Structures are given as structure tokens and as C-alpha cells.
Amino acid sequence: MINLVRVIPRLDIKGPNLIKGIQFDGHRVLGLAEEFAEIYYAEGADELIYQDAVASLYRRNGLVDVVKRVAEKVFIPITVAGGIRSVEDIRTLLRSGADKVAINTAAIESPELLSLGAREFGSQCIVSAIEAFRGSDGKYRCWVDYGREPTAVDAIEWAQRVVDLGVGEILLTSINYEGMGSGYDLDLIAAVASRVTVPLIACGGAGCVDDLAKAVAAGADAVSAASLFHYCYARPKPLRKTMQEVGGRLRMGEQIDAGNIDFLNHGYGGERAIMVEPSSIGNAKNKMSTAGVRVRDVH
């Protein structure tokens, strides 16, 4: 029997807000992160990823309070990423309600953090976050600090190494494809999937629901997407239809206290128009199912 493929919205969080950029840049505020988390749970998300978007700036993960606040409303697994640098950091997040932590930058700097974490808390809660950039030579290299800093580490070799270090999962993001809405980097997914024995979460680039099944065909065990789902549930003030459809529980444009809120006030358009065909989680799962991918029916 083939496994159920997990559908995992990824929430990039700055302060209390959900933000979204393109190739880790040009972020706009979409609303309050915890309200999106609640909606995604109700809509049938199988897990959630919370990425602290400013962790590398402050050299620490600032999501403890957000994680704690949603614990009473969201009863699916939560993976927290961004700025996790020590076993103590891992402990703090797990005690606050995170089920798993995803580590990139600190693991590249000191790989033993992954094995220490796996030994202390179990492989199941240590996720290796790999942000891969494909250079003009065709090789994938790991980038760190939220898609900002290149390293010389070969991403495919690193994926094999982190499994030996004891991680329980790999969260694989293509920097080239991230936020572009042109689909996942299927070459990257296939290259990693064929070499690792742990579950692989594909991330970066989903632009329409068909892309999800393609990532699964390439070897992903789970698919993560951000814009694809965010823009279905987030609508700027003049276009509140979707919010009303879900009961008006999202209060976009209110209680927003930081970042570029131009999108919320003025809507789409301009040079950074969204590049996806937004989909609800239910619609995405139905389409995946039609394409022969087994997904969890929430009802």
C-alpha cells in the first residue's frame, strides 16, 4: 500500500505576520500567521511549517510565542524552522509545542548539531532543511541564512550525509524555483529522493495544483506550498470574497503592525504580481486524488 502524501502549507513568519516573498526576497505581509494556521488546520492541512523569516538577522528563533499561542487551536504536527543553533534551542521549541525542528544554517556550520539533536530528542523531530541553489555549472549547492548566503557544500551529497547524521526527514527547497510559481524543481527532487531513505518534503515553486502531483511522481513523500494556498485565503480589502466564504475569520489588514502591507491595502498588481493560481487545500487534495495520489480525507 502506498503512503498518504502529506500536504503542508509553509508559513514564513515575521513578528506576528505571515509574509511571502519571491526567491526569499521582496516580502509582503499577508495577514496574521496564527489566523492562517487555524484556517489551514480546519481546511485539512496535514502538517504546518513555521519558518522564522528574520531569524538569521537576529541569530535566534523568535517563534516560541506564536507556536504556544496556536497550540490550543491546531492539532496537527508543526515543524519550526529558522535560527535554531543549539540543543537548548531545540528543547525550547519542542517544549513550546513544536513537534519537529528544521535546521539549515547551523547544521552546515556544525553538522554534529543534527546528530546531537537526534540522539537527545529522537530522529523523528530533527528535520534537515536544505535550501539548494542550482548554479550555472548545473550543480546544486546549499545556501544558508534564509536563502541569502551561498556555501560550497554540494546539496545532493549533503542530503545523503544528513541521513547518516540521524535526521528523520528532509525539507528540500529550491531557491531558484521558490516563489516563482513555475512548479517544483523536479530534477532536484528526483536526485535527492533516489539517494535518501528518509521521507522527503518538496518545497519551493508550486504554482498550481498540478505541480503537487508532479513533485510526488518525482519522489516527494510530502509537498509543501506557500503562495499557492496563502493567496487563496488571503485577499486584500477590495477582494474579500474568499474570506467571507470561510466565515470571515481572517481579519486581513487589521492588527497588522509591521512590514510591507501594500498588498493588503491595494491588492494585486505592479511588478510583483502573484505568480500562482491559488487553490484551497481541499481542491488541491481532490486534484491530487484524481491524479492518483493518495491523500488524507479530513472528514
Next chain:
Amino acid sequence: MKRVTIIDYGLGNLFNLETALRVVGADAVVTSDPAEAQRAERLVLPGVGAFGPGMKVLREKSFEPAIREFAASGRPLLGICLGMQFLMTESEEDGVHGGFDFIAGRVVRFESEQAGERVCKVPQISWNALVENERAERPWAESVLRDVPVGANMYFVHSYYVKTVSPAATVAYTEYGGQRYSSVVGQGNVHGAQFHPERSGAHGLHLLKNFLEL
């Protein structure tokens, strides 16, 4: 309000379990005191990590006799994930280690390869379905699964699985990697769930609510 005591022996993330129990109406308390665990009205034995070291910590912290006394009293006991595996006779995880033996059963590893071919990834990190065991001593409708739909998906994270000696001790099966294993067990006052009810959405919360009513 129904009181539930959660054992804290230093392993695992109890915050979500405690929160979920509160949300379904329990007066949930976390304790690292064996005497308090022994006096509990209802007891939850959680756990993540490895079997051998886990049992060792339970022994060192004097929880083992407290849990045995509690189970013998007939009050409801729920083991979750590794906590369910502790209820069995023994585990093959890194050598053979004895468990509580409340339910006769063994804990064995998923084989990622069979006849040289990869059949599954280990650990299983996935939602997966519960299949009713019609030979259960405690039928689905009288177990912690009462009113949970047959076939419901729950969230599993594990590399080792339980096989009860008697099929009667298994309330529900789940299939993974070509194996059919016990995902919910129940015998007398002893209950167990291999998945994480606190992370399994509405169906998982329902299981916790049912435990309060037993």
C-alpha cells in the same frame, strides 16, 4: 471535570498532549512524582525515543512500581506512541528489552527492504488509516475509538511496531511497509495508541475525550 495525570519522565513533548487533553475538557496535570502518578484517577504514559533507555529512565525515577500498582488498581491507563510499546512484553529495539508486560506482545522494527527491494521508508512519518479488528476483546465501539469512524487517519511517527500475541488485545490494525500491526490496543483497563492523538486532528481529540469517559 475529569482529572488526567500525565507522566513526565523527561522524554518527549508533553505540552501538546496536555493542551489537547485540556481542550477536550480534562483537568490535565503533568507530574514527575511517582507517588502522584500512582494515586491518579486516569494515567497517561507518553513517550518518544528509544525503548531501552526509556524503560531505564522509568525504573531510575521509580515510575515502574508506581505504574504497575496503578495498572493493577483497574483505573484507566493510556500509553501513547513509545508509551504504548512499554505496555508490551518486550522490544527488539537495540537488543532485547523488557517492558511492563501488561499486554503480551512484541515490539519489532519495520524492514525498509524486503528481498533486496525498498518497500518503505523508516521511520514511518505519515497519516495512516485504522482498520477494525473484528476479533478484538474490546470492540471498537467500546474502546477509546468509540464514535471515531472506521478507517480514520491518524498521525504516526515510529520505526518500531507492536504485534500482540493474542489478536484479541488489538482493537485496530494499521498497515505499513507490507506489515499489519497493532495501532490501538486494549485489554481490561490498559489502552494504547501507537499514533499521536494530540496531533491527529479531530479524530485524535475524540480518542482523548473517550479516554476521559472510560
